[in-house]
Amino acid sequence: MxxxxxxxxxxxxxxxxxxxxxxxxxxxxxxxxxxxxxxxxxxxxxxxxxxxxxxxxxxxxxxxxxxxxxxxxxxxxxxxxxxYRDDDPNSPENLLIPLVTEMDAARKMLDGGCYVFSTTDADYQSEGNLRHTVVISEAQGAQYQSQFYAELESGLSPVMSFGDRHVVLLISEGSGQVVIGGQSFDVNATDGIYVRPGESFVIQSADAALKTFISACPAAPEMMFTEQPSSTFEADWPQRVISVDPEKRHSMAARFFQMLVDKTIGSTVATQFIGHIPFSKAEPHRHLYEESLIVLTGKGCFWTDSLKTNVKAGDVIFLPRKVRHSFEATDEHGMDVAGVIYPGDNPSINY
Ligand code: FES
Structure with a gap:
């Protein structure tokens, strides 16, 4: 044997x-x-x-x-x-599952505290030239991570600092720079960015608006700004921007993903990945980590045991630990998504 x-x-x-x-x-x-x-x-x-x-x-x-x-x-x-099996969205059992269309403060609620947040229907606050909204927080049921969505019309943003939390950003649109503790990095759409505890950062748009999702782990109640930027930059971990690289893909049946921010660049708390879901519906499964999933392109349907709802680019799915779910891409070109998991370092572990 x-x-x-x-x-x-x-x-x-x-x-x-x-x-x-x-x-x-x-x-x-x-x-x-x-x-x-x-x-x-x-x-x-x-x-x-x-x-x-x-x-x-x-x-x-x-x-x-x-x-x-x-x-x-x-x-x-x-x-x-x-x-890793697919599921038939048109099976007799699945056809009985109702579609949620109603929103509660930009959220469509599914089972077990899972929800889909729409950045197009959200209320925004402004801090200088930065428009921002809370996507995930403890007040909305998260135990581990928070997430904010921010749009910078032009120029330099106010200084952001989340204290001793780990911060992970995903640029969803635009390009420019992120300056962390005085060190400047060029960034483009779909890049992942890592800001270590104790560091502060600003973002700067090149010309058009720069849009970004900002995850803070452990959770922060709201966006955190400071008048006094920190000059701290942990030089032992110099790599802070990770771009999409097809060579670094991992296969998961017909799906694939690439790690962006993870332990290889020093992020031992939160893990960020970007991936592709082909035109299909996954078999329902669970994870031991809490997850946020940003829909970057395409459209689909997110299913929990007794409810489902449609999702589109710009939406974020918040998934508590151990909630049974499945993701379906309803577009023939599939969907691109980016996720943050915490606690955990491997988005392919499911049960
Ligand atoms: S069950 Fe063997 S690797 Fe997951």
């Missing part, structure tokens, strides 16, 4: 006890999945021990046995046969 047996094409969700040892089956032959029953004896496989860190620790033990980060799922199951 050279290759492990696929015990299940999805991970196993478990809640652990502090100090208890869990022996994960790596060969896939155990009848006590995801745990070892010594079926591996006589093979080259060995179980992997994990000790629970605290009561109620939530983990996803790999079921497909293809993970590179055993005992935990790393998303490898998405690329095995049956690991």
């Amino acid at each position: 050279n290759a492990p047996v696929v015990a299940k094409t999805k991970p196993f969700y478990k809640e652990l006890k502090k100090g208890r040892s869990y022996l994960w089956c790596s060969c896939g032959q155990s009848k006590r999945q995801p745990f070892c029953d010594y079926s591996h004896v006589g093979t080259a496989f060995e179980p992997v021990t994990y000790v629970g860190q605290y009561d109620g620790e939530e983990v996803l033990f790999c079921g497909c046995k293809q993970t590179g980060t055993g005992p935990f799922c790393d998303g490898a199951h998405n690329n095995i046969l049956g690991g």
